[in-house]
Amino acid sequence: MIPYGRQSISEADIASVVAVLRSDFLTQGPAVPRFEQALADYCDVGHAVAVNSATSALHLACLALDVGPGDVVWTSPNTFVASANCAVYCGAEVDFVDIDSATFNLSIAALTEKLKWAEQRGMLPKVVIAVHFAGLSCDMQAIYRLSETYGFSIIEDASHAIGGQYLDQAIGCCRYSDITVFSFHPVKIITTGEGGVATTNNPELARRMTLLRSHGITRESSEMTHLPDGPWYYQQIELGFNYRMTDMQAALGLSQLGRLDDFVAKRHELVKLYYRYLSDLPVVWQRQTNECYSAFHLFVVRMQPKNLWSTQIQVFERMREADVGVNLHYIPVHLQPFYRAKGFAPGDFPVAEAYYEQAITLPLYPDLAEVQIQQVVDTLRKASKDR
Numbered sequence: 001m002i003p004y005g006r007q008s009i010s011e012a013d014i015a016s017v018v019a020v021l022r023s024d025f026l027t028q029g030p031a032v033p034r035f036e037q038a039l040a041d042y043c044d045v046g047h048a049v050a051v052n053s054a055t056s057a058l059h060l061a062c063l064a065l066d067v068g069p070g071d072v073v074w075t076s077p078n079t080f081v082a083s084a085n086c087a088v089y090c091g092a093e094v095d096f097v098d099i100d101s102a103t104f105n106l107s108i109a110a111l112t113e114k115l116k117w118a119e120q121r122g123m124l125p126k127v128v129i130a131v132h133f134a135g136l137s138c139d140m141q142a143i144y145r146l147s148e149t150y151g152f153s154i155i156e157d158a159s160h161a162i163g164g165q166y167l168d169q170a171i172g173c174c175r176y177s178d179i180t181v182f183s184f185h186p187v188k189i190i191t192t193g194e195g196g197v198a199t200t201n202n203p204e205l206a207r208r209m210t211l212l213r214s215h216g217i218t219r220e221s222s223e224m225t226h227l228p229d230g231p232w233y234y235q236q237i238e239l240g241f242n243y244r245m246t247d248m249q250a251a252l253g254l255s256q257l258g259r260l261d262d263f264v265a266k267r268h269e270l271v272k273l274y275y276r277y278l279s280d281l282p283v284v285w286q287r288q289t290n291e292c293y294s295a296f297h298l299f300v301v302r303m304q305p306k307n308l309w310s311t312q313i314q315v316f317e318r319m320r321e322a323d324v325g326v327n328l329h330y331i332p333v334h335l336q337p338f339y340r341a342k343g344f345a346p347g348d349f350p351v352a353e354a355y356y357e358q359a360i361t362l363p364l365y366p367d368l369a370e371v372q373i374q375q376v377v378d379t380l381r382k383a384s385k386d387r
């Protein structure tokens with residue numbers, strides 16, 4: 001089976017993890033701050049707070065921005081459920097903004113309209129979570145300008161997008177956002193097994209996320225309510241969690257970060273091959289924009305309607321039978337039973353729903369060979385011929 005995504009682990013990656021296993025610290029040692037500094041340097045951002053998943057990073061980001069009961073958080077329906085769940089963890093409401101049919105990212109036109117509508121009703125969002133779908137940045141300048149008018153905070157869910165750029169700056173630099181989140185799950189661009197990070201230029205947001213990832217406990221006397229009882233002393237000043245990353249994970253991440261630019265360059269080469277081999281098939285793919293250098297986490301094709309095409313289900317079944325691990329990103333989040341129970345219904349976000357009925361994620365990862373791309377495209381050609 002050719003999977004839709006998979007990690008690339010080198011001997012050097014393995015050696016870096018083994019070295020931690022032979023060292024004094026498996027967690028809370030030197031590897032995590034080293035990885036955080038390397039990420040902050042790579043992204044040209046003030047602070048990086050490493051945690052055990054992007055889901056945890058999104059949760060901490062919402063908490064640091066004081067999201068709570070009575071607040072509303074908006075995101076894209078074309079994302080993994082974690083982009084929405086993080087607000088629910090904080091007791092806030094979630095709402096969605098429909099996507100653009102060409103970039104599959106949050107639509108700026110829809111966001112502008114919805115903000116006007118929400119302002120009239122006194123229902124403006126506290127935070128907008130912009131998801132960089134498949135590694136392509138959203139139009140962050142436009143979202144930032146709207147935030148100045150309407151007063152919301154911005155989180156970038158860049159789980160797909162480490163190694164990508166927007167306006168010649170690394171995604172994660174937070175030029176147009178408060179916090180950016182990356183995921184290091186094995187299908188993403190670089191991996192730590194499980195893991196994530198939140199980047200920010202705001203020292204207070206970094207301080208709160210660092211505090212909350214480890215139980216809300218501080219050892220800084222300046223943060224305590226009174227002078228320490230002694231050298232053993234710590235205080236719990238908020239209710240936090242254990243969202244820490246281990247040193248084994250951080251060592252793997254540090255080693256993978258050194259390979260990041262090569263990974264993304266390789267993904268670009270492979271996508272160009274897809275463009276070439278797919279050119280005679282009635283499919284479209286995500287429109288790239290001049291402002292962006294995508295990290296190309298995913299390669300999605302959209303089957304065009306009214307062609308002599310098999311159904312989406314037939315194509316999926318035939319391709320999987322032929323050992324091509326196609327996937328679908330994403331089932332619109334508002335159609336999940338958990339969100340339907342909150343009142344969302346089919347028809348609420350028609351562009352994301354129409355996209356869902358045509359999308360197929362084809363395999364894309366750095367170790368994919370050109371012959372495998374030919375095999376994927378040939379299989380797609382055969383699988384889509386007749387009903």
Ligand SMILES: *Cc1c(COP(=O)(O)O)cnc(C)c1O
Pocket residue numbers: 052053054055056079080082083131157159160182183184185194195196
């Ligand atoms: C993978 C992913 C997440 C969650 O990442 P984890 O590290 O698995 O928690 C969140 N948002 C998006 C868009 C993702 O693709």
